[in-house]
Amino acid sequence: xxxLVQSGAEVKKPGESLRISCKGSGYTFTNFWISWVRQxxxxxxxxxxxxxxxxxxxxxxxxxxxxxxxxxxxxxSTAYLQWSSLKASDTAMYYCARRIAAAGHYGMDVWGQGTTxxxxx
Amino acid sequence: EIVxxxxxxxxxxxxxxxATLSCRASQSVSSNLAWYxxxxxxAPRLLIYGASTRATDIxxxxxxxxxxxxxxxxxxxxxxxxxxxxxxxxxxxxxxxTFGQGTRLEIx
Numbered sequence: 001x002x003x004l005v006q007s008g009a010e011v012k013k014p015g016e017s018l019r020i021s022c023k024g025s026g027y028t029f030t031n032f033w034i035s036w037v038r039q040x041x042x043x044x045x046x047x048x049x050x051x052x053x054x055x056x057x058x059x060x061x062x063x064x065x066x067x068x069x070x071x072x073x074x075x076x077s078t079a080y081l082q083w084s085s086l087k088a089s090d091t092a093m094y095y096c097a098r099r100i101a102a103a104g105h106y107g108m109d110v111w112g113q114g115t116t117x118x119x120x121x
Numbered sequence: 122e123i124v125x126x127x128x129x130x131x132x133x134x135x136x137x138x139x140a141t142l143s144c145r146a147s148q149s150v151s152s153n154l155a156w157y158x159x160x161x162x163x164a165p166r167l168l169i170y171g172a173s174t175r176a177t178d179i180x181x182x183x184x185x186x187x188x189x190x191x192x193x194x195x196x197x198x199x200x201x202x203x204x205x206x207x208x209x210x211x212x213x214x215x216x217x218x219t220f221g222q223g224t225r226l227e228i229x
Contacts, residue, residue: 035218037165044208044220044221044222044223045157045159045165045208045210045220045223046220047210047216047217047218047219047220049216050216050218059215059216060216060217061216061217061218062122062216062217095164095165097164097165100167100170100176102170102171102174105153105155105170105171105212106153106155106170106212106215106218107155107167107169107170107171107176107210107212108155108157108165108167109167109176109177111164111165111166112164113164114164
């Protein structure tokens, strides 16, 4: 079964660092980009960025650039989303998602279960 | 950045009826558009990509159309499991990939 399994919920204080993970299984991890998508409480979907696990090339949204780091360890089929200094406004559900195989298309067909991040003093 | 605008914000439809959801792009995205369904407490589910191609295992009652700046998701005969929030997403000019704000499809 193709799946992405994310790490568990986190509760942090402002200014703390955090890394959440997304482990792929059931497919060749290096063949598919992984994206991170944020969903703030009661709000819509926001694409944060993506990584190509084969070479770790990344792209970020303007709002995420410089605030988060996306990385991957292909040896363990895992992608990461990392913050060096959290803000209360980072409180959200974070999903990882796999880009579909169809060439030239950027739909996301396999999603992790989501990781809830709560940042509060 | 391309802005995606969905309408209406909420759509009330009876089971068995047809639902039509709209998505407009601030500039042409060709056919590089996807649709997702999200139910409460669940991750999004890809329904359509390439504006009109159904994703794997998506029922035929879901169909997508449009190109350029105007797109439509049609659900031909609503089932109880179809009541959810629907998002469109463009990937023609990226980064960033951008989503619409969503349409909530509710039972009338």
